[in-house]
Amino acid sequence: MEMILIKVHGSMNTFYMFETAEREDFAQIAVRLSELDPEIDGILVILPSSVAHAKMRVFNNDGSEASMCGNGLRCVARYVCERDGVQEAVVETMKASLRVKKEETLNEGIETYAVEISPVSFSLSSLPMKLANHTEWIAKPLPFVSEEIPFSAVAVPNPHLIGIVPPELQKDTSHQQKWAQYFNGTNDYFSDGVNVSYVTPMDDGIFVRTYERGVGFTNACGTAMTASALISCMAGLVPYGDVAVYNPGGMVKCAVAVEGDDIRLQLTGNATYLSTAKFDWQGAGTDSRILSSESLEEQRRYNEFIEEVSTVSKQFV
Template sequence: MTRVIKFTKMHGAGNDYIYVNTLKYPIESPEKLSVEWSAPHTGIGSDGLVLIGSSDKADFSMRIFNADGSEAKMCGNASRCIGKYLYECGLTSQTAVTLDTLSGIKILKLHVEDGKVNTVTVDMGRPADMKEQPIEANGQKFTGTTVSMGNPHLVIFVEDIKDINLESIGPKLENHPLFPDRINVEFAQVLEEGKIRMRVWERGSGITQACGTGACATAVAAALTGKSGRKTDIIMDGGSLTIEWDEKTDHVWMTGGAVRVFDGEVIMNDE
């Protein structure tokens, strides 16, 4: 027996995922499918698989599976893409949408122009578990800042980001004994007032073009260490995000775009 699953490929600042509306197309074994579909040569090619579903606590739910099949608690870029998907596919007419994630309920504010979602602002919640962290890997010593944005991050500021071999050091830090559940790693360079260049090694996906929660963690770490104020543009390989850490509420707000790349379908052979 065969069935068709329709999907949409989207990206936020180059962080690309495969999106499936499970209200219409139920998915079994998403861990396995994320590995198969994310493969760049034999699959669709992506950083992972995102499932849009129902929720009894919010307007919709989001589940995220990395390219290695592991499940992530939160993804800022994916949440912005879901906001665009929901509005432009007619699943909602609201410009304020609540999203149920494994790291809690997130609020999406859709900025609509001529019937299209231009940018999305996401309430990413309060940062947690913030502390300075000396660490050594590959014979190199670093001092980083750990920040949780619903998922764990290690932010390391350097003088020149071009000197960092992310492909080599990234997996060593992700799997460091200090982090038994593994960790996302960001290297960042302060460029000028209000601008920071950042590159990311994502837990379960490796080098990606961007990371929304990583951008938030970097902005928080910069503010904590006096390297920037509370509003920062984080410039990543795939694009920029504006991050604001509100002093009154302690919430982090992320604003950026979302792009619909293409629609497609997968023919499944169910046994």
């Protein structure tokens, strides 16, 4: 079966995206495309929805399915809004139907979209995470990892373990890699694995580096950046409201609003189209291949944006 793919990225979190009404072996497609193109973190599948403008499913490059992807959702938001000729839409995800909308550009020529990130839970059972008799874990060290790093566990709805660290642990990623690999292997704490982010405050925001479940170190993880903004606000590192979040893939804005138990999160950033491709999918275990690919011009404008923001975050990259 010949498929039309769009190669996209949000903050250099890169995917092949396609629309279909069929039930396919999406996990196997993700694995095969990742073999053919090691640059991608997975695939975004756009499906019909009975409750929203469209439904999004996300598969990592190892074939596992993620419940949400904030960077991917921005790309799906662009596709759906342009397809339907609207400025705002609702996209169904595994755990919730989320509002998305076109925004003013982050920089000239960069398509920019804002997406709702929801639901939010601090209950360890929602990650899930097992830690003695605790039901939450917020801003406290995990002594077996480090006595110095305050960690917080939160689901948005993807599971995240977020540590606030000094600049040295951003420059040398070995500590983060060691524990992220442990928590995503056989361990007593996270039965389904977890996204592990290290966060460092900056003069005008925060820097976030994420080891993503099912992927490894990634240029950016949308739900991780949003969860990190929330935890940073709670810790008093940055004020509530709009938070600039820098990452190895660029910069996004996360809006954090808290009223009592009501937490509202929004992620705003680029939705960039890199190329279009024709893919011949013949099923798992076959020689399915990319037949052709045509590059687009949008990445040049994003690279210019990266050059500007990298002057701020280069101390960590």
